[in-house]
Amino acid sequence: MAVRSIRDVESGRVARPRASTVRLLAEAFNLSAADRVHFIHAADPDLAAPEGERPQQLPLAVPGFVGRCAELETLDSGRHPEPAKRPAVAIFTISGMAGVGKTALALHWAHRAAGSFPEGQLYVNLRGYDEADVVDPNDALRGFLEALGVPATGIPAGLEARVGLHRSLLAERRMLLVLDNARDSAQVRPLLPGAGGCVVVVTSRDELSGLIAAEGAHPIRLNVLTGTESMSLLASRLGAGRLAAEPAAAADIIDSTGRLPLALSIVAARMALHPGFPLDAFAASLRPDEAMLDALADGDVRAVFSWSYLALSRPAARLFRLLGLHPGPDLTAEAAAALTGQTPASVASSLRELTRLHLLAEHLPGRYAFHDLLRAYAAELTRSAGKADESRQARHRLFDYYLHSSYPAAVLLQPQWPTIDPVPAVPSNVRSVSKDHDAALGWFAAEHQVLLRAVRQAAETGFEAYAWQLAWALTTFFAPRGLWQEQRAAQQVALAAAERVDDLAGQAVANRLLSRAQTRLGDLDAAEKRLLCALELHRRLDDPTGQALTLHNHAEVCYMRGRPEEGLRHGQEALRLYRSVGNRAGEARALNAVGWLYAATGDYPRAIESCTEALAQQRASGDHNGQAATLDSLGFAHARLGEHDRAAGCYEEAIALFRESADRYHEAETLQRLGEAREATGDVPGAVDAWRRAAQILDDLGDPAAEDAHRTLSRLSPP
Template sequence: MHIRLLGPVGIAGGGELRTVAGERRTTVLAVLALAHGEVVSTDRLIDAVWGADPPATAQNTLQQHVSYLRRALGDAGTIAARPPGYVLTVAGGGDPTDAARADRLIRATADTDDPRERVRLLREAVALWHGRPLAGAAGLDDDAERLHTVWLRAQVALAEDRLLLGEHAAVVAGLGRLAADHPVDERLHGLLMLAQYRSGRPDAALGTARRLRETLGADLGLDPGPRVRDLEAAIRRRDPALDVDSAPAAAPGPVPAQLPLAVRGLRGRAGELAALGELAAAPGPVVAAITGPPGVGKTSLAVHWAQAAAGRYPDGQLYVDLRGFDPRGAATDPAEALRGFLGALNGPEALPDEPDELAARFRVSVAGRRVLVVLDNARDAEQVRPLLPESGRSMTLITSRTSLTPPGARPLALDLLGPAEARDLLAGRLGPDRVAAEPDAADEIIARCARLPLALAVAAAQVATRPGVSLAEQAAQLRDAAGRLDALDGGDPATDVQAVFSWSYRALSPAAARLFRLLGLHPGPDLTAPGAASLAGEPLTRTQSRLRALLHANLLAEPVPGRYALHDLLKAYAIRRSHTEDTGEDRRAAVHRVLDHHLHTAHAAALLIDPGRRPLDPPASVAGLTVPRLGDPVRALAWFEANYRVLTAAVRLAADEGFDVHAWQLPWTMTTYLDWRGHRPELIAAQTAALAVMQRIGEVPGRAGAHREIGRTLHRLGRAAEAAEHLAESVRLYATLGDGIGEARARYSAGMLASAAGRPDAARAEFGATLALAEAAGDLLWQGRTLTALSWAWVHSGDLDRALRLGDRAQALLQRAGDRHGEAFAWSTNAGIHHRRGDYEAATRAHRQAIRLMHDFGDRASHAGMLAELGDTRLAAGDPPGAADAWRRALHLYEQLGDPAADEIRRRLAAPPV
């Protein structure tokens, strides 16, 4: 079995092709198959299926699509869930897709000099296309175009080899169709002209040249290139050389070998090296643009691969350092580089002065040759465009700090090394025994160097040249963030990490440089464009332009769409530049703005996901803020999901910088999210830190709320005695303030603690006091929530009728109050009552209503508990399959939360059916 992608998407096996029902399912299958056994994130799949505006149910619908595809493939293990998404693995060996098979056949042509064998391989490859690639899937136009280009290049290569075998007349018709479909492709038209001429039709060949000239002039305002012009002239004079080869033979010349020495023992980058090898095997001229931040090892990778592959390019290897980011500003002129290339290729000769004529001479010189060109440290596409060969067998490697993509170039973005690759680099420089002897120190060096190859190489060299220095001593030297850049000075500008960063920094506009400096002050691991706009105090559109400039310069990463990050060393460099170029007042104002941004956004998000919370009174926002409008609970919850680590870091920054109100209000905003997602230790830590600040500044209402949040969370963690102390203090403080609703909430939590401890009388007393306080304040929401809790307390006392009446009242009040989260608990409570009365169908209906309401909130802990209870009810109703289904769904959520309740659910699932 394999997946068909080179035409209508489908599943091929047993001599038949089965299509997939539905465009979205087809798209999911195609995206997974294109990944060639690599994990595809759920975000990528959702984006492919729904685009920029997925529905709130996208995650669940995607799971349903995956379940359907597993059934269609006939093996549930074919698509495996693997964080952060899914991976498709086709069993049975062989190529998983027809695209993979075609790629393997085309790459095999590079390993043989026999044109007959190449023709066999290419014919087998092109026969795999059955129409427009990825037909039936949506949103994959770029991938479809890429696969079409592979087909076109294979067809051209096939025609070239058939011409070598003398099949001139046989290829004319096919080349004519291809040329008609690609009317400005000079290479195709040149092959068609040659085939027509060799078939005894010189007039037809000249007609092809005429039509190409007319089309190029009308559509692009261009004349044909030198290869077509030279071929046309040769046809007019009936050049005998055309009867022997596909083009006039190039005059023999020197074979240049300009590559610099490769880096000793390059470590890591196996995937990137393999990608370059695959590109090199493709038919047609190949251009690869290796991009990445300064110090990431672009030149090392390019030169290492080029040295290893030099034997595949017998007509020469050319190299030039274009010095695009030279600190002296002396970038290499393309004309200068061309003169060097032409001298290496052709020896001493008179050269034209005009850059365009030099570029034309270069293209003629490499035509028909198999040449490797390395264009190192390019500034931009304009600098490299004249240096790109047009030969069908050439390979060009470009390295650049910017996201440089000349026409036709395949991008290869280098990121930081992975942890294992970074350790391997250290071991390669210092010896595996030395690294193994101090594993913790080695890991710290790797972390302090941010897994940046240049930084790791400098740190390793400092240890290697001082045998008496231990890895622990080197790690200690790097531990000081302020001095870390000084510690990574290798002795000359090329190996001084700070100097290397500065070359890119100096190329920025003043506005982009200012934003880069301020980004170093941001507390979290990443931030959004609105966060960056607030940090800079500038409009969002202007900031987005600055962010694009930093991304283009590779001084900023975009690890996921819409979120921006600096690695640790770049962040340290940004902070150093800020302390050099910005005033203390500027830095404090930027920190104030970004803390305000996070506080006001988080406050609005907290009230959206839990309308029952009492609003805070955040400080008035300073000028220059950009606060996103989240709009609904689903977006608010997603915002917390993406930003809660940033908020945690913002709390520390606020405390360190003396922004006391932010330091206690930010933890308040995070409470509901942390509770629902099961991050309870983090919740307690944040609120405990906030308590210390509030104690110091005399913030009593905030302290009362923090004690309640800590108490109710300790209760959920099973630490009842500590929970009781915090809740008692919360009740006392609220009573002192005369805050009836605050006291009601604290007493409610105390009642829940008593109920869980098996003290129903004490629980009813607390809930009764809570209800009286809520009624006195006219608060319908807390009346409804309290009636739900009181109902459950009567369940424990055995009075099910009274419990059900209270539960019904609770539902009515909570519906009036618009508290759907509280209403879900009321339904769940009633479900438990019906279960105890033996009415399992009524209990099932109530459970499902509770689960439906709770699902919308993302409160995973409560959602999981309700699913587990539904499973118990279905088992009692004599429905083991239904019970198992509910328990499996509960287990999935408990495992996401790391909740020990998962063990009990596994036990239930493992028990034999009753």
């Protein structure tokens, strides 16, 4: 920034600096995402967010929206453009029965009002009534923070920390949040802004009386459409002339649907495909079938679903039934092909037919999802068909597709990790092929929520081997990103499944991977118990690699529990086992672990010798994360010898490599040791910088060690 520019601002000749200047300064100061927003708004409260932090997440609006004038007027009351007239946070709840058009109203208004929210719109489907996968507020916040420009490595692990960052980013911003399909007030509260000019629209079958009472939400209760609105909806899809020619038949059709928007849309979609058919023929075919779907409350709606299903081609009807077996929340053409035993090209026409008739929605390009009523209907059809063999074969193909697509992707993500022996592949089944690391990462990013649900469903339906092997594959995606809670949940299901069928290999792997999550989450007692179980199982299986992996992990837990001598013995035994089977990557990592533990027990020359050997092997093999860990150990040994400058050099090189591989947990650990080394050399500013960076990461991760980091910062730089 030029001196003249600064003088112009100070003298009042220029009221505010340019937006580009403010953002450049924010970047130069290396501010956190939340601090950057506050800095920019301090310079100019009306300054819009940068393009990368101006999310536009609204799904497509429902075509042919009609009516709801009073409700739209209520929502419009939250669109005050003048800051003085804006409430701090305006919250609207839209409640009503399933299929009544809550989401349609919310999205129609949101698109119409988008111009009033120049800093963006956030959207999440909370799946409140999908028992298998209600969205946890913590997961919803992760999606919002990513949309607001927070890098994945900067998102805290804990709910409280995520809530705080979310509210900081939304403070003083004019944004719209659509929280769709909420289960209850408790699911919604963590997602609400704390202040500022935001508007929140929540849809739910529940009236959310808690939000109305405590947060002052404005309730909007939806009923079915009026007769006039129902006729307008049909006219928007079929044309007014066609209805005018047969008004009595049109009225019968409306009565048969109970004036429920979802049912009307499905009926209209089918009638639109047959413009030459008389309406009275459709009306005559819409008769309630008492034997259909007792699980759904309204007989007229059941009749509409049955009517639409019976009109499908045989391939589309079969696909619709089998989709009821899918764990959700959505699927691709490849997954649909696996369910049916076809190719993606063969199943494409059936997917088009289902979407054309509004029985399925392509909510993202290439990804399909059910309305929850239609999912329940498809599942009921599958059960009532009495074809248990067909259902089991379809599930087998589906789990096979997910396992044999995720297994090679997992190997691409973590090529240094020991693998498992997957269940033999189903011949000629469809596969999703990841060509490289980035493709594998993208596949897991798109599918990991489906895979988590597949782990649970496989465990519940008699496919236990698929459950623990899918959980193993997910670890390669979860662990580097610090998603320890997700890993713990998956491995708990995997372990229970393997125990149920006495699968020793599955039990051994699940115990070991569960212990890793428990270690990172600070539950060392539970982690050590799991490791002892895993070690015994690997010994019974005569699996030296599994034993080495378990001993290696146990060495770390022993060190963390203040037993470095015992940890050293475990590390040395792991090294011997790795060497006995020629596992060079494991050998190098065990050499590093042994080196660290030599240093922890005071044998510094042997520590440096062991780590130097490990580092040479890792550089030869290109194991960057392994190199980072070994450099950290070398720094630890040099620090114990009093060679603090050499230690700092090792730490800085390790930190760069950890950052390169997005391993924030170990980056924070090494930053703390760098802070200690800098303080030991008298470089207090350098120590403060390292500890501050460590504390920031630990805060983001929700790690308990953050408290100690902040205490050290307070000691080094008292107020």
